[in-house]
Amino acid sequence: MQLEGQGRRAVIADGDRAVLELLQIRLDLAGYHTFLARTGPATLDMVRQVRPAVLLLDLDLPQLDGLGVLRQLNPRRAALPFPVLLMGARLEADVIREAAALGVKACLAKPFSGAEVVERVARLFRKPSPPVAAPRPSALV
Amino acid sequence: MTAVRATTEESVGLEAGVAATFNALAWEIELCGARCLKLDALIGEVMHGLPPEQRARLTEGLHTVDLLAQQLMSLSAFSRRVSGLTDDEIRVPVGDALADMTLGALADRMSQSLGGDDKGLMDGEDAGDLDLF
Numbered sequence: 261m262q263l264e265g266q267g268r269r270a271v272i273a274d275g276d277r278a279v280l281e282l283l284q285i286r287l288d289l290a291g292y293h294t295f296l297a298r299t300g301p302a303t304l305d306m307v308r309q310v311r312p313a314v315l316l317l318d319l320d321l322p323q324l325d326g327l328g329v330l331r332q333l334n335p336r337r338a339a340l341p342f343p344v345l346l347m348g349a350r351l352e353a354d355v356i357r358e359a360a361a362l363g364v365k366a367c368l369a370k371p372f373s374g375a376e377v378v379e380r381v382a383r384l385f386r387k388p389s390p391p392v393a394a395p396r397p398s399a400l401v
Numbered sequence: 402m403t404a405v406r407a408t409t410e411e412s413v414g415l416e417a418g419v420a421a422t423f424n425a426l427a428w429e430i431e432l433c434g435a436r437c438l439k440l441d442a443l444i445g446e447v448m449h450g451l452p453p454e455q456r457a458r459l460t461e462g463l464h465t466v467d468l469l470a471q472q473l474m475s476l477s478a479f480s481r482r483v484s485g486l487t488d489d490e491i492r493v494p495v496g497d498a499l500a501d502m503t504l505g506a507l508a509d510r511m512s513q514s515l516g517g518d519d520k521g522l523m524d525g526e527d528a529g530d531l532d533l534f
Contacts, residue, residue, distance in 0.1 A: 277510045278428040285435040289442055371427060371481045373474065374435050 263291025264382045268313035271295045273303040273329070274347070275322045279370075283316060286374040287381065300324025304332055312342055314381055317364075319348030319355065327355070330362035337361055343384040347372070415496035417515035418489030425514040427480035429507065434473035441466045 270292040274280045277298070284294045295310045297303040300321045307315060319326040326346055334340055340363035348355070349370040356367055368380050417425075441463060448459045495515055502508035512518065 276428065276514060278425075278432050278514065282428065282432045282435050285432075285439050289435075289438055371424060371484070373478065373481075374431055375474075 264378070265291030265293075267291060267293055268385075269293050269295065269310050270314045270316065270381070271297060271303065271306050271310055271312040272316045273297040273300075273306070273321055273326075274316075274318040275299065275320065276318075279318070282374050283377055286378050287316075290378050290382070292381075298322070300326075300329045303329050307333060314342055314384060315344045316377070316381065317344055317346050319346060319351065327358055327362065330359065330364065334363050337363070339363055345377075345380055345384065347377075415494070415499065415512065415515060415517045416492045417495045419491045419493055420484045420487040420489035421515060422493060422495060423480050423484035423487060425511050427477045427484060428514070429511065430473050430477040430480060434470050434477060437466050437470035437473060441470060 265287060268291075270287050272280060272283045272287065272294055273296075274283065275298055280296055280298065284296060287294050292314075295306050295312065297306045298321075300323045303315075303317065303321060304324075317326045317329060321329065324332075326348065330344070343365040344359075344363060346356075346359050346364045346367045347370055348367070351367050351369050359367065365384055366380055368377065444459055444463050444466065448456050448463070451459065495511075496517075499508050499512050499515075499517070502511070
């Protein structure tokens with residue numbers, strides 16, 4: 261059976277070890293290959309080393325916060341080569357705007373369940389459905 | 402073992418908001434549930450390699466683990482919900498309760514979540530260390 265993660269490399273960055281281990285187990289079970297970081301600088305190292313398919317990034321990382329990590333990863337504010345899921349307890353509008361400008365694809369407010377995270381990560385890889393073509397006038401008859 | 406004792410002794414006197422305490426509990430319970438799911442997957446793998454006549458006992462175990470996982474997820478959701486409804490201004494002394502925990506890594510994680518020191522006790526191999534004496 262092909263698992264949703266398909267062996268994709270996922271870097272999980274969170275300062276809270278319970279959250280980190282929870283996400284690791286959930287994503288491992290979903291078929292991702294996980295790598296963990298607990299601080300901002302460690303996240304930067306891990307991302308550069310691993311070249312992940314997806315980054316799960318906590319906003320409140322110690323030493324360098326999630327936005328700081330994104331500013332260093334993406335100084336030109338171009339599109340990132342991998343999707344980022346930003347997680348945080350205080351995801352205010354200005355934070356979300358800044359995160360989007362730095363290439364973040366999705367945000368998830370804490371607290372969340374492990375199942376929600378797996379679902380959100382999977383959604384990042386799903387291709388958007390093609391727009392439904394307008395029916396031809398003759399088809400309406 | 403020494404590191405565990407140091408952590409718990411320094412946690413005495415720690416106070417935390419009620420909301421933060423429920424929130425920390427929610428994460429820990431959710432983590433227990435995730436570990437059940439991992440066990441569930443492992444039992445499933447083992448079952449796959451067994452002859453059909455030996456699978457019955459494991460099927461029973463599998464159902465129990467599955468039920469346990471669901472129970473823990475529900476408790477986690479409950480604790481998370483209560484955390485969201487509770488005023489964090491109300492503080493409770495959590496130090497003694499943390500000091501009484503016999504699982505070093507768990508006490509350390511919860512202490513960190515509740516504003517105490519993080520001693521960096523490792524999960525994994527050290528996670529089962531008991532502070533019994």
